[in-house]
Amino acid sequence: MKQLEDKIRDEGQALSEHVLKVDAFLNHQVDPVLMQAIGREFADRFRDAGIDRIVTLESSGIAPAMMTALEMNIPFVFARKRKSLTLQDDLVEADVYSFTKQETNRISLSRRFVQPGERVLVIDDFLANGEAALGLTQLVESAGAVVAGVGIVIEKSFQPGRDKLLERGYQVESLARIAKLEAGEISFVEVVR
Amino acid sequence: MKQLEDKIRDEGQALSEHVLKVDAFLNHQVDPVLMQAIGREFADRFRDAGIDRIVTLESSGIAPAMMTALEMNIPFVFARKRKSLTLQDDLVEADVYSFTKQETNRISLSRRFVQPGERVLVIDDFLANGEAALGLTQLVESAGAVVAGVGIVIEKSFQPGRDKLLERGYQVESLARIAKLEAGEISFVEVVR
Numbered sequence: 001m002k003q004l005e006d007k008i009r010d011e012g013q014a015l016s017e018h019v020l021k022v023d024a025f026l027n028h029q030v031d032p033v034l035m036q037a038i039g040r041e042f043a044d045r046f047r048d049a050g051i052d053r054i055v056t057l058e059s060s061g062i063a064p065a066m067m068t069a070l071e072m073n074i075p076f077v078f079a080r081k082r083k084s085l086t087l088q089d090d091l092v093e094a095d096v097y098s099f100t101k102q103e104t105n106r107i108s109l110s111r112r113f114v115q116p117g118e119r120v121l122v123i124d125d126f127l128a129n130g131e132a133a134l135g136l137t138q139l140v141e142s143a144g145a146v147v148a149g150v151g152i153v154i155e156k157s158f159q160p161g162r163d164k165l166l167e168r169g170y171q172v173e174s175l176a177r178i179a180k181l182e183a184g185e186i187s188f189v190e191v192v193r
Numbered sequence: 194m195k196q197l198e199d200k201i202r203d204e205g206q207a208l209s210e211h212v213l214k215v216d217a218f219l220n221h222q223v224d225p226v227l228m229q230a231i232g233r234e235f236a237d238r239f240r241d242a243g244i245d246r247i248v249t250l251e252s253s254g255i256a257p258a259m260m261t262a263l264e265m266n267i268p269f270v271f272a273r274k275r276k277s278l279t280l281q282d283d284l285v286e287a288d289v290y291s292f293t294k295q296e297t298n299r300i301s302l303s304r305r306f307v308q309p310g311e312r313v314l315v316i317d318d319f320l321a322n323g324e325a326a327l328g329l330t331q332l333v334e335s336a337g338a339v340v341a342g343v344g345i346v347i348e349k350s351f352q353p354g355r356d357k358l359l360e361r362g363y364q365v366e367s368l369a370r371i372a373k374l375e376a377g378e379i380s381f382v383e384v385v386r
Contacts, residue, residue: 029269
């Protein structure tokens with residue numbers, strides 16, 4: 001998605017070979033017009049996948065999931081990293097290890113909002129080692145629903161997350177694919193669509 | 194806002210005199226069409242307030258802030274409850290006490306995304322004791338910006354948050370105002386607009 005790649009080039013910062021800072025438009029400040037375009041792009045790519053519902057993870061998945069859900073006219077649910085006072089019953093849970101934070105979070109979702117047999121689109125802001133995306137697919141499948149696709153805003157293609165998802169047979173659509181990060185330099189995977 | 198009150202009546206659950214469960218459309222599953230209407234309503238109510246930017250708090254503030262920002266064609270920023278790997282420099286911070294969780298969270302925002310003199314609309318999903326909303330106004334003012342209004346999706350009007358905000362001179366717009374909760378029963382404040 002050219003508009004997103006341009007934004008990453010203009011406002012993203014490669015802090016190291018592994019860390020891309022995009023807090024200017026994705027995970028702290030959010031550009032709503034870009035996010036609307038992201039929602040339209042996901043809706044377009046999964047138009048024929050028969051999606052009933054979107055599942056994402058708080059917090060940075062919420063804005064892209066919101067715009068995709070609006071475009072597809074279906075509800076979305078955001079999995080929680082911490083249990084809330086009013087979210088305690090009848091949960092599906094998965095453990096997600098964060099390599100960057102070196103800690104495990106238990107993520108959870110209420111069964112009330114993912115029905116058996118539904119076709120679910122999983123959306124997240126970043127794909128690196130695949131831990132979060134795999135945790136989300138695990139929640140969906142534990143609830144008896146079907147993962148009908150995985151939509152990622154920014155994929156770090158030099159890390160193994162994409163391959164892990166493809167090995168499990170999921171359709172993976174990443175709107176920007178980073179081939180390489182070097183301090184101050186960002187290269188994209190050339191994609192012929 | 195009648196559409197929101199109807200939704201709360203139909204799908205909200207009063208779990209006790211203090212706890213309203215709205216995870217069917219606001220803070221776990223999200224109804225994107227309702228959220229778009231919420232964004233339009235906030236945009237309408239603050240149309241003449243000269244807003245430059247929206248500030249909200251992760252996670253449940255993100256969807257309403259997203260839709261309001263899109264409608265007003267301005268960026269939004271979500272304050273973090275935990276520091277991220279890429280959000281560590283040049284922060285403004287505030288401590289927010291949660292009565293329900295009985296713990297204090299330090300919330301933070303990068304100064305890069307709230308400029309001195311800007312007029313900021315603070316948005317949050319719930320207003321009860323006012324701790325979160327006051328913490329957000331503190332972040333905005335610590336950054337040298339002006340709180341030009343506070344927009345709340347659901348206000349528990351029997352708790353002191355609204356009065357604390359009004360005492361500080363802020364324009365407070367709550368789209369649904371709960372007068373009273375009893376197990377199984379939800380009453381609204383009658384508002385003549």
